[in-house]
Amino acid sequence: MGFIRTHKNDILLIFALLILALGTWGLMLSSRKDGGEAVVTVDGAETARLPLSRDAVIIAGGGEHTNTVVVENGEVYVSEASCPDHVCIRQGPARYDGQTIVCLPNRLVITVSGTGGGPDAVVQ
Numbered sequence: 185m186g187f188i189r190t191h192k193n194d195i196l197l198i199f200a201l202l203i204l205a206l207g208t209w210g211l212m213l214s215s216r217k218d219g220g221e222a223v224v225t226v227d228g229a230e231t232a233r234l235p236l237s238r239d240a241v242i243i244a245g246g247g248e249h250t251n252t253v254v255v256e257n258g259e260v261y262v263s264e265a266s267c268p269d270h271v272c273i274r275q276g277p278a279r280y281d282g283q284t285i286v287c288l289p290n291r292l293v294i295t296v297s298g299t300g301g302g303p304d305a306v307v308q
Contacts, residue, residue: 217281219296222260224253227291236260236279236296249290260294262287 224232226245232253234240240255241263251272252264259277265287272287278296285294 217298218258219279219281219283219298221297222253222255222278223295223297225293225295234260244292245290251287251290251292253294260296261285262292262294265290 219236221236222232222234223230224234224242224244231244232242234242234253234255236255236258238255239257242253244251244253245266248266250264250266251262254261254263259279261277262272262275262285265272267287267289269289272285272290272292275285278285278294281296281298283296286292
């Protein structure tokens with residue numbers, strides 16, 4: 185194995201990329217918006233729209249494929265699931281516009297959307 189020499193330009197490039205990555209991450213965090221509602225879809229069909237401002241618990245799905253969806257303190261999460269891997273439970277709560285929780289075995293998708301109604305923009 186040979187010794188890898190670091191040059192001044194290599195260190196500057198690494199430092200610049202690190203600054204760029206941290207700046208992008210900071211911009212993403214500062215531009216997040218709280219969501220207004222959680223849209224629950226099972227097997228591609230919308231089954232519920234839950235406002236994040238009101239606490240609620242629903243059972244999504246049916247038969248052997250069920251998920252318990254909980255809205256609490258402005259967040260939505262899956263508390264119980266019949267799937268074998270429980271990835272949807274470990275994803276944790278979602279509260280920001282655009283966040284999703286997915287349970288592939290049960291075909292459940294929970295998407296947090298913006299203001300909970302009305303268009304985002306008007307195009308003329």
